[in-house]
Amino acid sequence: MKITLFGAAGDVTGSAYYVETDSAKVLVDFGLFQGGKQAEIRNLKLPPINIGKLDSVILTHAHLDHTGRLPLLIKAGYQKPVFATPATIEMSALILHDSAKVKKMDMQRVNRKRSRSGQPHIDPIYSTEDLDHLLKLFTPVPYNEPVSVAPGISIRAVEAGHILGSVSIELTAVEIGKKKVVIFSGDIGPLGMAILKDPAPLPYADLVFLESTYGNRDHKSLKDTLLEGETIIRQAVRDKGKILIPSFAVGRTQQLLYYMAAAFHRGDFPVFPVYLDSPMAIEATNIYMKHTELYDEEAMELVRSGELKADLSHVNMSTTPEESIALNGLEGPLMIIAGAGMCNAGRILHHLRHNLWMPETSVIIIGYQAEGTLGRQLVDGAKTVRIFGETIAVKAQVHLLGGLSAHAGQSDLLRWFDVVAPSKPKIVLSHGEDKGRKPLAEIISKRYGLSPILPEYGDIIEI
Numbered sequence: 524m525k526i527t528l529f530g531a532a533g534d535v536t537g538s539a540y541y542v543e544t545d546s547a548k549v550l551v552d553f554g555l556f557q558g559g560k561q562a563e564i565r566n567l568k569l570p571p572i573n574i575g576k577l578d579s580v581i582l583t584h585a586h587l588d589h590t591g592r593l594p595l596l597i598k599a600g601y602q603k604p605v606f607a608t609p610a611t612i613e614m615s616a617l618i619l620h621d622s623a624k625v626k627k628m629d630m631q632r633v634n635r636k637r638s639r640s641g642q643p644h645i646d647p648i649y650s651t652e653d654l655d656h657l658l659k660l661f662t663p664v665p666y667n668e669p670v671s672v673a674p675g676i677s678i679r680a681v682e683a684g685h686i687l688g689s690v691s692i693e694l695t696a697v698e699i700g701k702k703k704v705v706i707f708s709g710d711i712g713p714l715g716m717a718i719l720k721d722p723a724p725l726p727y728a729d730l731v732f733l734e735s736t737y738g739n740r741d742h743k744s745l746k747d748t749l750l751e752g753e754t755i756i757r758q759a760v761r762d763k764g765k766i767l768i769p770s771f772a773v774g775r776t777q778q779l780l781y782y783m784a785a786a787f788h789r790g791d792f793p794v795f796p797v798y799l800d801s802p803m804a805i806e807a808t809n810i811y812m813k814h815t816e817l818y819d820e821e822a823m824e825l826v827r828s829g830e831l832k833a834d835l836s837h838v839n840m841s842t843t844p845e846e847s848i849a850l851n852g853l854e855g856p857l858m859i860i861a862g863a864g865m866c867n868a869g870r871i872l873h874h875l876r877h878n879l880w881m882p883e884t885s886v887i888i889i890g891y892q893a894e895g896t897l898g899r900q901l902v903d904g905a906k907t908v909r910i911f912g913e914t915i916a917v918k919a920q921v922h923l924l925g926g927l928s929a930h931a932g933q934s935d936l937l938r939w940f941d942v943v944a945p946s947k948p949k950i951v952l953s954h955g956e957d958k959g960r961k962p963l964a965e966i967i968s969k970r971y972g973l974s975p976i977l978p979e980y981g982d983i984i985e986i
């Protein structure tokens with residue numbers, strides 16, 4: 524059995540594992556490379572796999588860096604099933620449609636420029652028709668039950684606790700009467716994260732692909748993070764300012780709403796209106812609300828008692844652009860949660876333009892801000908920024924609130940691995956840069972006497 528890594532090898536995007544046995548070929552995840560021009564070029568070309576011979580695709584979760592290259596398969600003629608949990612299917616439809624929309628708008632802009640310079644138009648890498656075709660291939664898999672996905676290959680999907688619907692995949696392949704078990708961790712969430720159940724470790728494997736995004740460190744504790752957040756918000760409420768939170772639509776936003784509901788519920792926290800100003804985040808929240816079967820005990824209890832619904836009554840959803848613009852005229856204190864998470868696009872830009880110059884405004888950054896984004900400039904303490912071609916003074920207070928990551932830190936990764944380690948699997952650290960995977964590899968080799976493999980793009984692992 525051979526597994527080739529066509530992404531997330533030495534970096535954190537483009538997850539794609541090509542599994543070949545003597546009787547079948549499957550892909551686990553087929554995600555987009557993200558970050559700059561180079562990534563965009565890599566996304567245009569299919570890796571050297573024979574699409575006609577591919578039996579199925581299996582998804583760990585809906586994030587674009589695990590699903591974003593799927594439409595390319597359709598363009599190349601792929602017609603077989605794409606296996607995923609029901610929540611991942613719904614979330615993938617939402618995320619891929621949004622991505623297609625953004626790509627279409629980008630392409631229109633590029634083509635307008637090309638028209639002006641007399642160059643021919645270029646087509647988007649895939650169309651919404653390709654996407655509709657793809658969505659028809661989605662095939663739901665249950666949690667914790669073996670499902671046959673190709674001749675001689677079955678999988679079992681278990682909770683990964685990262686975003687709604689996320690799973691680790693236990694893949695069992697039989698070759699010449701011999702059984703081999705491979706685990707793809709997918710992205711693993713931190714223990715104790717709100718709403719979702721904790722990741723479920725698996726006890727046995729011949730080979731493990733373990734994500735290593737934060738293999739080098741632990742996050743600040745959730746308790747300290749929430750306390751820090753509350754202190755910032757209390758002050759912002761006293762200042763009667765607007766609290767702006769750039770947030771990723773899927774996962775982070777729902778965590779945030781949950782923590783706000785919990786704070787409002789306690790009775791000792793100021794109550795003020797919260798505006799969720801992102802159509803995509805609103806849709807993602809609706810999908811979260813629908814899949815209560817995936818909630819942990821604590822969240823489930825709040826659903827049963829009706830408390831969650833009552834506490835979320837302070838949250839207003841702004842779907843239309845008019846509703847979004849109307850927020851400019853409102854007086855603080857209020858909170859606006861809007862995308863994009865790194866302030867490089869979306870409605871948050873309008874709110875930043877209208878409010879950054881006011882000292883009573885608070886901006887709370889809760890996610891990773893990549894180099895070159897407006898969010899990164901704010902975190903780095905820029906005194907002025909450019910938004911829509913206008914120079915805006917940054918008088919607002921900018922707070923960086925770490926600790927709300929949807930990825931397990933080092934200790935939680937090791938706790939997960941602890942369970943499978945006694946079966947002495949071959950271990951590959953994927954989905955991590957050197958700064959994440961090298962320190963984790965060192966600990967794993969010291970603690971378990973195993974020699975983790977740190978793969979590069981195109982590397983083949985054989986068992």
Ligand SMILES: [Zn+2]
Nearest residue numbers: 584586685710
């Ligand atoms: Zn993810």
